[in-house]
């Protein structure tokens with residue numbers, strides 16, 4: 001069981017060593033390594049089916065790597081208890097499955113479960129944290145709404161609020177911008193960027209290259225044919241690499257100091 005906060009805080013939040021991933025018969029990516037420190041944001045980019053979700057799930061400890069190792073806070077997932085891992089890293093899935101009616105507040109309070117005491121009751125502190133998380137995603141006033149009545153974007157923001165309430169050190173986000181309009185795309189990415197700047201770590205799958213250019217420190221670009229380019233944002237975000245990976249020509253512009261890629 002991983003319980004040593006001291007060693008977890010001294011190590012990189014996340015490390016992958018000589019990682020390679022396979023789905024069925026197909027190799028999604030050749031061997032590569034990564035390290036994510038506190039304060040950093042890593043974006044996973046690539047075309048549909050390239051293996052971004054598979055990679056995110058592997059980094060989250062939800063599936064074993066085909067080759068190589070993953071270490072969370074300095075230790076392999078096998079040394080973490082489920083509860084300690086849930087306190088240290090939180091995952092935003094690509095889809096939010098809702099099978100039962102529940103209030104928005106109850107749904108966000110699920111994020112507090114790894115922190116509850118022995119009897120599993122949520123206290124006033126948990127409720128305060130959940131309400132603050134709802135405020136962070138612009139959903140104050142939605143607390144008593146049935147989750148099944150929400151729009152797609154509202155539901156996505158509830159999922160983000162539940163993850164904020166979980167308050168992990170490392171956030172792993174699979175397409176966090178799903179269903180969000182332009183304003184909330186920027187708001188949600190700014191929120192996670194701020195959390196990274198305050199010392200957390202963020203790994204996220206994005207489809208928008210320009211938002212990746214704006215918010216990432218590091219990029220892993222999967223080309224869909226097993227190729228991987230991993231490195232600093234400015235090293236990886238080159239028009240030729242991106243055009244090759246996405247199978248469509250892109251041009252790079254600099255506008256008011258901001259890098260922008262435009263498809264031909």
Ligand SMILES: Nc1ncnc2c1ncn2[C@@H]1O[C@H](COP(=O)(O)OP(=O)(O)OP(=O)(O)O)[C@@H](O)[C@H]1O
Pocket residue numbers: 023024025028046047048049050051052053054055
């Ligand atoms: N059990 C399996 N057997 C065969 N292929 C699989 C299996 N599981 C996943 N795949 C394939 O692995 C590939 C990677 O899937 P993944 O969901 O990681 O891609 P992605 O980059 O996140 O794609 P998207 O952008 O479409 O969400 C896909 O082509 C998928 O069909």
